[in-house]
Amino acid sequence: MRVIECDGLTKEYKDHKALKNVTFSIDNIGCIGFLGGNGAGKTTTIRVLTGLAAPTAGKVKVVGYDVVTERNKVTSEVGYCPQIPAFYNYMTAVEWMHWVGKLYGLDKHTIAQRTDELLELCGINEARNRPISGYSGGMKQRLGIAQALIHNPKLLVLDEPVSALDPMGRHDVLLLIEKLKRHMTVFMSTHILDDVERIADHIVIIKDGTVLLSSSLEELRASHVEPLIEFKLDQEDIDLADVLDGLAWVKEWSQDGGVYKVFANDMPQAKARLPHIVLESGGTLAYYRLSALTLQDIFLKVVNNG
Numbered sequence: 001m002r003v004i005e006c007d008g009l010t011k012e013y014k015d016h017k018a019l020k021n022v023t024f025s026i027d028n029i030g031c032i033g034f035l036g037g038n039g040a041g042k043t044t045t046i047r048v049l050t051g052l053a054a055p056t057a058g059k060v061k062v063v064g065y066d067v068v069t070e071r072n073k074v075t076s077e078v079g080y081c082p083q084i085p086a087f088y089n090y091m092t093a094v095e096w097m098h099w100v101g102k103l104y105g106l107d108k109h110t111i112a113q114r115t116d117e118l119l120e121l122c123g124i125n126e127a128r129n130r131p132i133s134g135y136s137g138g139m140k141q142r143l144g145i146a147q148a149l150i151h152n153p154k155l156l157v158l159d160e161p162v163s164a165l166d167p168m169g170r171h172d173v174l175l176l177i178e179k180l181k182r183h184m185t186v187f188m189s190t191h192i193l194d195d196v197e198r199i200a201d202h203i204v205i206i207k208d209g210t211v212l213l214s215s216s217l218e219e220l221r222a223s224h225v226e227p228l229i230e231f232k233l234d235q236e237d238i239d240l241a242d243v244l245d246g247l248a249w250v251k252e253w254s255q256d257g258g259v260y261k262v263f264a265n266d267m268p269q270a271k272a273r274l275p276h277i278v279l280e281s282g283g284t285l286a287y288y289r290l291s292a293l294t295l296q297d298i299f300l301k302v303v304n305n306g
């Protein structure tokens, strides 16, 4: 069973098509980074996935249930935390969790047990009996996540969970997501690439209401490895210019501060021959590495070509 299955999702507002044929699927537990700029369609997609808005067209299933015809089942399997979760600030965390638990129709014993577990997991336990009004932004976000998990959902959906937080709050929330993703699927919208690079296993990129890419981070990196070898010689007086100019498998090369960058036409040939060429020139390698693009480079490439 797929955790998320979005097939041709379209969402129209009165005079605006916010989502156009959005198609992607997620099979596993782990963290999914849902990336896109302002107005790309992230919140609209999240509203559909959580049953808060109906699609205009397309088929969307969450944890195997149709978001339109089986909406109640969807809401019982999905936990959702908005970017800025709202609370009754005069309540304590314990009171708030009990209030939310009752809304889900859970019995007192289950609520008490889940509250203890979740406040501990989310690092709120020490403040459990203090009014929420005194909590920091990070604590409120973690309480919002605890609340979203009260009914033990299979999918946790977070809308920009860290973008309004200070560095400390951001760090704590990311650590919590890292823990949670080992046991469930966490779908997290964001425009912060560093966070995605740190904790996501799969990314979906959306632009102007259209999905540009859906891929595991591992596959994405592997498919964007540039055929580039970077190396430096121990000997600054050895010049490889003439040798590199004469090689058929070298597409282009540059040298800056003793660091050579060689773009290859034929990577296997380049990997096999370069160390020999260095030796034959009387040099030794100070370092040698295959280059990989950063997620930032890949994101810009995908978005600019999309």
Ligand SMILES: Nc1ncnc2c1ncn2[C@@H]1O[C@H](COP(=O)(O)OP(=O)(O)OP(=O)(O)O)[C@@H](O)[C@H]1O
Binding pocket: 013, 014, 016, 017, 018, 036, 037, 038, 039, 040, 041, 042, 043, 044, 045
């Ligand atoms: N209720 C609405 N009525 C009309 N247009 C809307 C409505 N909600 C969203 N839109 C439009 O749909 C598009 C997608 O909006 P959405 O909020 O999903 O984007 P987003 O990726 O979450 O952006 P942001 O990061 O700025 O929150 C935007 O152009 C937005 O103006």
